Amino acid sequence: MFKKPIQLIKGKYGTIWEKDEQILLFVRRHWFALWPAYLAVFLMVAIIIIFIFLFYFLGFNQFLSSLDLVVSPGRIFWLIVFMLFLSLILFLYLSWMEYYLDITIVTNRRVIDIEQLNLFRRKIVATELISIQDVRSEVRGFFQSTLDFGTVLIQTAGESPNFTLRDLPNPSKVVSRISTAAAEDFNPSQESKQIKHNEEDLKKHENEFVEELAENKNNNPDEKIVPKTNKKNLRQNQDHKKQQQAAKSTNHKHKGEINF
């Protein structure tokens, strides 16, 4: 089971989960979901190559020189090339940001879906595991089947929103993890089992204490009933009483001296 300490993935500007929540699954989209970025890189490189080809091999350079421009054509060419490069890098950075901040988290209480739709649009939806009614996955098409990624659909009860988690890797695994977590949340969890166990222990100790008391009473009917387990406490009490008596006697002495 995938467990990560909460402190490690705590957001810089506050957390979206509670303190005692435990993360069971932390998934980002499949790498293939970044295909627009790959396509953009391919297109940009193709455009730059075509541009160089046009400029140096098809005589576009000579044509621009014949126009008697104030600025040399070489400068214009390199300016456009550098602008294209910077735009390409910026686009890649933006795509990576959208990919990286798009996260699905399954905790032992909730399913949280964080979607970074664009630079200034972010959506966070969370639902309690207890309100989940149905979880299913859908793998469609050649790429999804071969690379094993797809959509996970979560149907919830009541007013809670339904979830559509797109491009998740290993969708069947994600479904099994969510359904297991939901089942654990619905059935008595380990925590409640632990509480029950502690209660049983307490009752057992109580019974032992009562039995001990009864035994002591039967063995020494004249003596004070002192359970074995409380002997230490009794000794401490006796010591305390002795100290109090000593203090009283000294007080009497002092009082006597004063009265005398």
Next chain:
Amino acid sequence: MIYLFSIYFLFLIVWFIISYFVAKQLMMYGFVGDATKTMTKFYFFISGIIIVISLIVLIII
């Protein structure tokens, strides 16, 4: 020449503003121990090299 450089600087200003907002989003919503900081440093390092080279090339040619 001045027009060419002013166009380029205008482009650089717009480019820097967008980059700043992307970096800010990553720093704001990235998690502790994530690759967001490393990626941002790498991005600005590569971009800085490209900008310096572009300025040198544009001045020399």
